[in-house]
Amino acid sequence: MxxxxxxxxxxxxxxxxxxxxxxxxxxxxxxxxxxxxxxxTPTNYLETKAASVNVYLSPDCTCCGSWIDHLKKNGFQVQDFPTPDIEAVKQKYHVPNNLASCHTAIVNGYVIEGHVPANDIQRLLQEKSNVSGLSVPQMPVGTPGMEIGNKKDPFTVFSFAPQDNVVVFHDYPANT
Incomplete structure (x- = not known):
């Protein structure tokens, strides 16, 4: 050697x-x-990748743009689709009438109806819940996109699924 x-x-x-x-x-x-x-790791990369959101809204609506800005500030990639027949979109995605609001969005197969806060959407995506989507019915003051100064009405984010299965996802109390 x-x-x-x-x-x-x-x-x-x-x-x-x-x-x-x-x-x-x-x-x-x-x-x-x-x-x-x-x-x-590849798994970490997929978890941090920004979710893409398609938002269907009336071309005349101004609060929807503010909600879209809220999503963008929270890391979502948003594409908006103004449509004169928003009701047809709601029917296509089976949004219950009692949970309807001004716009409908789709993210990773989930329906997001109305002014749902970004943190609730992120939670839904993380938990991969077996639901159709989330909704904030009507247009409560103080929800993302519906801010009026410091005024904030109480509101509830509901999850919904087929066969009228509606459950409270997150409850927001009134501003005191």
Whole structure:
């Protein structure tokens, strides 16, 4: 056995360490970013990817644009579709009449009816609930897109499913 064969393990380790150091020193990325890249997994990437939302609204509605802005500020990718026949959209997606509001949105197969807060939509997507969607019926003051100063009416976010299965998803008390 030659001397270099005896030292190969030692030399190999030193070469690997040197290359690692050179890679870090030659990188323009801060170490914190490099550490995050090593920890990232495809599953984490999918969970943080912004959900795409299609919003169907009346072309004359102004509060719907404010709600869309609320979603965008909370990381959603939004595309709006003005339609003169919003009732046809509600029928297509089986929105119960008693839960109807001014606009209808679709996100990851769920129906979002009215001024539902972004955090409730995010919770729905995270929990992957076995429901058709969420609704804030009518247009309560203080919901996202319906802000009027500091006034805030109590409102409820309902989840709904086929066969008229309606459940309270999140209850918001009045501003005191």
């Amino acid at each position: 030659y001397w270099w064969q005896k030292c190969w393990d030692f030399i190999g380790i030193r070469i690997a360490i040197a290359l690692s150091i050179l890679g870090i020193l030659g990188s323009t990325a801060p170490i914190s970013i490099a550490a995050n890249i090593q920890q990232a």
